[in-house]
Amino acid sequence: MNLLFAEDDVLLAQLFQLQAQQSGYAVCWVENGDAAIxxxxxxxxxxxxxxxxxPILDGISAMQLLRQLGFDRPIVAMSAEEVTETGFxxxxxxxxxxxxxxxxxxxxxxxxxxxxxxPAELKExxxxxxxxxxxxxxxxxxxxxxxxxxxxxHQFKGSAGSFGLDHxxxxxxxxxxxxxxxxxxxxxxxxxxxxxxxxxxxxx
Amino acid sequence: xxxxxxxxxxxILLVDDLDYNRQLLRHNLTALxxxxxxxxxxxxxxxxxxxxxxxxxxxxxxxxxxxxxxxxPDGSGIDLLKRFKQQKPDCxxxxxxxxxxxxxxxASIAAGAASFIVKPFSADKILAVLKQFERFYDKQIKVNL
Numbered sequence: 001m002n003l004l005f006a007e008d009d010v011l012l013a014q015l016f017q018l019q020a021q022q023s024g025y026a027v028c029w030v031e032n033g034d035a036a037i038x039x040x041x042x043x044x045x046x047x048x049x050x051x052x053x054x055p056i057l058d059g060i061s062a063m064q065l066l067r068q069l070g071f072d073r074p075i076v077a078m079s080a081e082e083v084t085e086t087g088f089x090x091x092x093x094x095x096x097x098x099x100x101x102x103x104x105x106x107x108x109x110x111x112x113x114x115x116x117x118x119p120a121e122l123k124e125x126x127x128x129x130x131x132x133x134x135x136x137x138x139x140x141x142x143x144x145x146x147x148x149x150x151x152x153x154h155q156f157k158g159s160a161g162s163f164g165l166d167h168x169x170x171x172x173x174x175x176x177x178x179x180x181x182x183x184x185x186x187x188x189x190x191x192x193x194x195x196x197x198x199x200x201x202x203x204x
Numbered sequence: 205x206x207x208x209x210x211x212x213x214x215x216i217l218l219v220d221d222l223d224y225n226r227q228l229l230r231h232n233l234t235a236l237x238x239x240x241x242x243x244x245x246x247x248x249x250x251x252x253x254x255x256x257x258x259x260x261x262x263x264x265x266x267x268x269x270x271x272x273x274x275x276x277p278d279g280s281g282i283d284l285l286k287r288f289k290q291q292k293p294d295c296x297x298x299x300x301x302x303x304x305x306x307x308x309x310x311a312s313i314a315a316g317a318a319s320f321i322v323k324p325f326s327a328d329k330i331l332a333v334l335k336q337f338e339r340f341y342d343k344q345i346k347v348n349l
Contacts (some may be wrong), residue, residue, distance in 0.1 A: 037306065038304045041304055068313050069313065070318060071332075094322075114240070122227055122228060162225065162228055163228070
């Protein structure tokens with residue numbers, strides 16, 4: 001079973017990860033409610049354990065936003081205080097005792113995963129599109145047309161992973177995280193590095 | 205075996221500037237509808253590659269389900285969502301974005317989005333949304349009976 005563990009207390013999170021992993025659970029740890037929403041929406045986790053008091057976005061708000069988006073997987077609150085808000089499937093009283101947690105987790109089931117179908121001809125077509133876009137990016141970089149450059153990289157980030165080009169998607173993600181704060185004189189070397197890394201990826 | 209309920213063909217509008225994304229989504233929607241015990245299986249698909257084309261198609265076809273990319277070349281998907289909801293308040297709109305920032309998620313909910321898919325696509329994400337749509341559509345049928 002894949003667990004998403006949202007908790008800002010590092011030591012508690014490490015202890016939980018250790019105990020859960022020893023019992024055969026896979027654990028993804030996030031430190032705040034915002035990151036919990038982003039992870040939850042990947043639908044890779046069977047259950048969320050949500051601390052109520054967290055920075056950036058608290059656990060109750062995160063749960064409420066997810067429920068407003070129709071998120072229907074179990075969300076379990078963890079709190080030393082009483083939790084009265086509706087939307088949680090269960091409330092675990094802190095401090096957590098692993099054996100009790102494990103007993104409670106036993107009532108939840110795994111969600112069978114379904115594979116995305118990518119028809120071969122569609123993937124081939126997309127790879128040609130990426131190859132053409134890389135040529136276009138070279139031209140844009142040589143002309144210093146950075147907003148157009150960034151728009152194509154943004155498209156890579158969103159689409160490449162869907163077609164199995166995870167490396168390109170990850171490179172695009174890394175590019176985006178630093179690009180907007182980069183001084184102008186560093187844009188060309190950064191863009192050149194990005195293009196070199198993309199070309200080094202095996203597309204086919 | 206689940207009973208298939210034939211109400212009428214539902215209309216699905218796919219809005220994304222990249223043709224490959226629309227094709228991939230359509231292919232997987234069809235596959236998921238066929239193989240995952242979903243009740244509703246008859247659909248007509250419509251596609252749009254930008255905001256203006258999406259608005260036109262929406263007005264003409266009045267779709268039941270929309271997959272709407274937030275970042276479109278000629279406008280914001282959030283603005284488009286607001287216009288869709290004005291025209292057809294009971295339309296089930298799924299926002300699609302490569303960026304699931306809190307800002308994007310909150311703005312989508314405030315504008316009336318029913319769900320949110322973070323790119324890259326996965327079958328699990330799409331299936332979760334289809335199950336939500338099924339529950340939503342069931343309720344609508346009961347209300348309209």
